[in-house]
Amino acid sequence: xxxxxxxxxxxxxxxxxxxxxxxxxxxxxxxxxxxxxxxxxxxxxxxxxxxxxxxxxxxxxxxxxxxxxxxxxxxxxxxxxxxxxxxxxxxxxxxxxxxxxxxxxxxxxxxxxxxxxxxxxxxxxxxxxxxxxxxxxxxxxxxxxxxxxxxxxxxxxxxxxxxxxxxxxxxxxxxxxxxxxxxxxxxxxxxxxxxxxxxxxxxxxxxxxxxxxxxxxxxxxxxxxxxxxxxxxxxxxxxxxxxxxxxxxxxxxxxxxxxxxxxxxxxxxxxxxxxxxxxxxxxxxxxxxxxxxxxxxxxxxxxxxxxxxxxxxxxxxxxxxxxxxxxxxxxxxxxxxxxxxxxxxxxxxxxxxxxxxxxxxxxxxxxxxxxxxxxxxxxxxxxxxxxxxxxxxxxxxxxxxxxxxxxxxxxxxxxxxxxxxxxxxxxxxxxxxxxxxxxxxxxxxxxxxxxxxxxxxxxxxxxxxxxxxxxxxxxxxxxxxxxxxxxxxxxxxxxxxxxxxxxxxxxxxxxxxxxxxxxxxxxxxxxxxxxxxxxxxxxxxxxxxxxxxxxxxxxxxxxxxxxxxxxxxxxxxxxxxxxxxxxxxxxxxxxxxxx
Numbered sequence: 001x002x003x004x005x006x007x008x009x010x011x012x013x014x015x016x017x018x019x020x021x022x023x024x025x026x027x028x029x030x031x032x033x034x035x036x037x038x039x040x041x042x043x044x045x046x047x048x049x050x051x052x053x054x055x056x057x058x059x060x061x062x063x064x065x066x067x068x069x070x071x072x073x074x075x076x077x078x079x080x081x082x083x084x085x086x087x088x089x090x091x092x093x094x095x096x097x098x099x100x101x102x103x104x105x106x107x108x109x110x111x112x113x114x115x116x117x118x119x120x121x122x123x124x125x126x127x128x129x130x131x132x133x134x135x136x137x138x139x140x141x142x143x144x145x146x147x148x149x150x151x152x153x154x155x156x157x158x159x160x161x162x163x164x165x166x167x168x169x170x171x172x173x174x175x176x177x178x179x180x181x182x183x184x185x186x187x188x189x190x191x192x193x194x195x196x197x198x199x200x201x202x203x204x205x206x207x208x209x210x211x212x213x214x215x216x217x218x219x220x221x222x223x224x225x226x227x228x229x230x231x232x233x234x235x236x237x238x239x240x241x242x243x244x245x246x247x248x249x250x251x252x253x254x255x256x257x258x259x260x261x262x263x264x265x266x267x268x269x270x271x272x273x274x275x276x277x278x279x280x281x282x283x284x285x286x287x288x289x290x291x292x293x294x295x296x297x298x299x300x301x302x303x304x305x306x307x308x309x310x311x312x313x314x315x316x317x318x319x320x321x322x323x324x325x326x327x328x329x330x331x332x333x334x335x336x337x338x339x340x341x342x343x344x345x346x347x348x349x350x351x352x353x354x355x356x357x358x359x360x361x362x363x364x365x366x367x368x369x370x371x372x373x374x375x376x377x378x379x380x381x382x383x384x385x386x387x388x389x390x391x392x393x394x395x396x397x398x399x400x401x402x403x404x405x406x407x408x409x410x411x412x413x414x415x416x417x418x419x420x421x422x423x424x425x426x427x428x429x430x431x432x433x434x435x436x437x438x439x440x441x442x443x444x445x446x447x448x449x450x451x452x453x454x455x456x457x458x459x460x461x462x463x464x465x466x467x468x469x470x471x472x473x474x475x476x477x478x479x480x481x482x483x484x485x486x487x488x489x490x491x492x493x494x495x496x497x498x499x500x501x502x503x504x505x506x507x508x509x510x511x512x513x514x515x516x517x518x519x520x521x522x523x524x525x526x527x528x529x530x531x532x533x534x535x536x537x538x539x540x541x542x543x544x545x546x547x548x549x550x551x552x553x554x555x556x557x558x559x560x561x562x563x564x565x566x567x568x569x570x571x572x573x574x575x576x577x578x579x580x581x582x583x584x585x586x587x588x589x590x591x592x593x594x595x
Contacts, residue, residue: 010081010111017053021102023086030055030105031081031113033143034074035123044071046107048082049123051148056089056104057082067110077116077123077140083109131557136571138562150551150559156271157547158225161245164264170221170247175210177203177227182521186230189240192587203229206540208457209525211248212497215536216528220250225543234566237489237545237556241564245492248538252496258436258482261492261539265434265484272550274432282436285478293414295440298488299433301426303417305410306332308401311386317378319362323403331402331409333417334391335424338398339365339372352419353402356412362401366393418488432549434486439463442479443510451512456481458507459525460495461537467503474510480537491546494539501529 012031019028032050046057059071067082074080084105095101120137121129125146134141141147162172181188181202188202204210207226214222226246232238249257262280269276288297291304308330312320320330335341341349350361364373364387371384379387391399400416402409421427442462443452452474454460462470466477481495498504504526508518519526547559557563564570584590 008081008111008113010083010109012081015052016048016050016055017099019055019086019100019103019105021088024088024103025086027083027085027108028105029081029083030057032079033116033123034076034078034080036076037071037074039072044068046071046074048080049143053099053145055100056095057084057107058104059107059110063106064108067107070110070112071107074112075116075118077119077143078112079114079116081111081113082107132565132571135557135563135565138572142561147558150547150553151561153271153551154543154547154559157268157543157550160267160271161223161225161264164267165223165247168221168260170223170249171219172224173214173219173222174224175204175207175214175226179204179210180521182209186232189229189231192589194586194588197588205230206244207246208459209522211246211538212459212525212533212536213528215248215250215497215499216531216533220534222246222248222538231568234564234568237548239544239556239560239563240568242556242560243543245541245543246538247494247540248536250534250536252535252537254480254496254537257537261484262434265486265491265541268546269432269550274550276432276434280434280436280484282438284439285437285441286439288437289410289414293410293412293417294488295437296483296485296488296490297414297435297437298418298421298427299435300428300431300487301421303333303335303420303426305413305417306334306391308332308387308390311383311390315379315383317375319375320403328403328405329409331413332391333400333413333420334393335398335400335420336394337396338420338424339367339396341365341398349400349416349419352416353412356415357408358402358404358412360402361416362403364399364401366395366397366399368395432487434484437483437485438481440479440481440483441475442466442477442481442507443474445475452510454507454511455479456493456495458511458513459497459504461498461503462507470506470510482539484539484541486549489545489549490542491549492539492541494537496535496537499529499533499535501526504529 008031010029010031013029016030016032030048030050032048035047035049035054038045042061044059046059047054048057059068061068082105084107086103086105089102089104119140120133121127121140123140123143125144127134127144142151166172178191178201181190181200186205188205191201191203193199193201206228207224211222224246226244227241228244229241231240234240247261266276283297285295288295290307291297292299293305309324312330313324315321324330346363353361362375364371364376387393387399393399400413402413404412441455442460444455446453456479461480463478463480469477479495481493483490484492498507505515505518508522544556544559548556551559553559562570562572569575
C-alpha cells in the first residue's frame with residue numbers, strides 16, 4: 001500500500017543488521033531506505049538500508065502480487081516498511097561481506113512511506129561528490145554508512161566521557177553561552193543586546209573563566225562537553241564552532257590528575273580497540289622543538305632534527321658561520337638512503353622550507369663514489385668528518401641543512417620532516433603514539449606589536465621556581481602547562497591556573513593590559529581571588545579532533561554533523577544570512593554599506 005501521510009501501519013520489529021540465520025522462519029517488519037533494486041522478471045530484489053546496515057528483500061508475483069507491484073515502482077532513497085518471512089539464501093547467493101548475507105526477507109506487505117527525488121549523488125561510501133555539494137545536501141551525506149559511523153562514534157565517546165568522569169567524582173556543570181567579550185587569543189563572535197543599547201554579548205571561546213569561578217565556588221571537580229566559538233581563519237582541523245571536553249579540578253596532584261586523564265583517553269580509544277601503553281612518555285617543549293620542530297610532534301617515525309652549529313661555527317662557508325655569529329643556528333635532517341633524490345625532488349624540498357621562512361636548503365648526498373653537493377667545495381675535510389661522525393652517516397644517506405634563526409630553522413625542518421615521512425612511507429599504519437609536552441614558555445613575544453602575548457592564555461600559572469624571573473626576564477618564564485599529543489595532533493591542552501590576585505595582575509601587566517582594563521574585563525575573577533580560591537588546574541580535550549583520529553578522517557568537517565565551510569558558511573542553511581530592517585532597528589544597528 002502507498003501511504004501519503006508517512007504514518008506507519010506496519011510497526012518495525014527489527015533493525016536490518018540484527019537479522020541473521022537465527023531468525024530463519026520468523027516474520028519481521030523492517031523499515032528504511034531503498035539502496036538499490038534488481039529486477040529479475042518474476043522476482044524483484046531490493047537492498048534495504050537503515051542506520052544499522054543493509055538487508056536483502058525479495059518480492060515475488062507468486063507470493064504477494066500487490067507488494068510486487070509497489071516494489072516495481074520504487075526508486076533509490078524511497079522510504080518503505082516491509083513485512084516478510086526470513087529465509088535462508090541459496091548457497092550461491094550468500095554475501096559474505098554483509099552481516100545479513102546469509103538470509104533474505106520474502107516481502108509479503110509493503111508501505112511506501114515517503115518517495116524520494118533522484119539524489120544529487122550516490123548514498124554510498126567513497127562518494128566522489130564535491131564537499132560543497134555534500135554540505136548542501138548534508139541530510140543525504142549523513143545517510144552514508146561511513147558518515148553515520150562517525151556520528152555513532154561521537155555519541156559513544158561522549159557517553160564514555162560522561163560515565164568515566166562521573167564515576168571519578170566530577171560534576172557536569174553548564175556555563176553561559178552569552179557572556180562578555182574578553183581577550184583570550186582569538187576573535188570573538190559578538191551578539192548585540194536589544195535591551196542594552198550599544199552593548200554586546202560574546203559567544204565563549206572556551207568556558208575558561210567560568211570553570212575557574214566554579215573552583216572558587218567549591219565545586220572542586222567539574223566537567224562539561226562544551227560548545228566553543230572562535231571567529232578565526234579556518235583549516236582542516238578548525239571550525240568556528242566546535243566542542244571540547246572541559247575539565248577542572250581543585251587541589252590538584254598533577255601526577256595523579258594526568259594519570260586520570262590518560263585513563264580517560266584509553267577508555268575513549270578502546271571504543272575502536274586502540275590500546276596505549278601503561279606509561280605515557282613526556283617531552284619538554286624545548287626538546288620537542290629541538291628534535292621535531294613542533295610542539296605537537298609526530299613520534300611514530302624518526303628523522304630527528306640535529307644541531308650542527310658546533311661543527312660550523314668557524315666554517316669558511318660564510319652562510320653557516322655568519323648565521324651562527326648573528327645568534328642563529330644550523331640544523332639538519334639525515335635521510336636514510338636519500339642520496340638518490342633527483343635535483344627536481346631536492347628543489348621541491350627547498351620550496352617546502354621556504355614556505356616557512358628559510359632562505360634556502362643546503363644538501364649533501366653521500367654516494368658510493370663521492371659527496372654530491374653544491375656546497376661541498378666550501379667545507380673542510382674536518383667539517384665533513386665531524387658531520388659523518390655526529391650524524392652517523394652511511395653510504396647512500398642524504399643530509400638536508402637549514403641555516404637561520406632558531407625558530408625558522410626548526411619549524412621549516414619540522415615541516416620538511418613531515419613531508420619526507422609521507423613521501424618515503426615512514427609512518428607505520430595503525431600505530432598510535434601518545435605523549436605529554438610540558439614546560440611551555442609562559443609568554444611569546446609579538447615582534448610586530450612589540451609586546452608579550454600569553455602562549456596559552458593569561459590565566460596559566462608560571463612554574464613556581466620561575467616566578468622570580470617575571471620582573472627581569474619574562475621571556476624565560478616557563479608555564480605550568482601541559483599538552484597531550486597523539487600522532488602529531490594536539491588533542492588536549494591544560495595547565496595549573498593562577499589563583500592569586502597579585503600574580504594574576506602582574507601577568508596582565510606584562511601582557512600590556514592596564515589595571516583599569518584588567519578590572520573592566522576580569523574584575524569578577526580578580527574579586528573571586530580575594531575570597532579564598534583553592535589551587536586549581538585542568539585540561540580541555542578537542543572532542544572533534546579525537547573523533548577525527550578515531551574514525552580515520554582527514555577533515556574535522558567530516559566528524560561534525562553540520563559543519564561550516566572554510567569560509568565559515570553553511571551551504572545547506574545558507575548561513576550567515578541577511579536579516580530584516582526591523583530586526584536591525586530592534587537591535588539599534590545599522591548596516592553602513594552593502595556589497
